[in-house]
Amino acid sequence: MFSDPRIGTHMNPDQPGLKPSWKPGVFIVNGTQDLVTDKLAALQSYQLSIAAPLPPAGSFNPDAANRGEALFNGAAGCANFHSGDKFTDANERSHSPEDTVADDKLYVTRTATGMWRTTPLRGLWQHPPYLHDGSAATLQDMVERYNTKMNIGLSASKKSDLVEFLKKL
Incomplete structure (x- = not known):
C-alpha cells in the first residue's frame, strides 16, 4: 500500500490496484489523489496542542528543579536545542547523525532526510528509556551521557539538579 525508498519502506508495491501517486515511490490504493500531505501540518499542530x-x-524536588532549570537555560546549553514551550527546535531545524549522543548513530538516519529532530521534553518523566535509540535507561543516564559526550563539565550535584528539572516538565 505504501512505498518510500528514502526510508526503505515497501508495503505491497506490486499489489494489483495500486497506482503511483505524483510523488516518486509513494503508492495509493483506489486512485491517484494524495489524501494525506495537505493534512500533515494540521495533524502536527493538533499533536503539539x-x-x-x-x-x-x-x-521531584522543587528547589533542585529550579536550580536545574537555570542550568538547562544556561551552562548546560540544553535550551539551545530544547526551546520554546514544547522544549524542541523540531520546526526550526534538523540535526545530523554526528550531533546525537545516542549509541546508535545509524538509528537517527532512518528518516526520509537522514537527519533527526529534537524530541519535545514535556511529559518526559513518563517516557523512558531516553534518546532516539533508547540507550539511556533513566533521566540520570541521559544527563550523564550529555555531560560526558558534550563535555559540559557538570558536577554530580548539578547533574542531579538538572534531572530534577527534567522530572518537572
Missing part, C-alpha cells in the same frame, strides 16, 4: 500530563505530586 495536546497538553502533557503533570508529573506526579512529590516526584
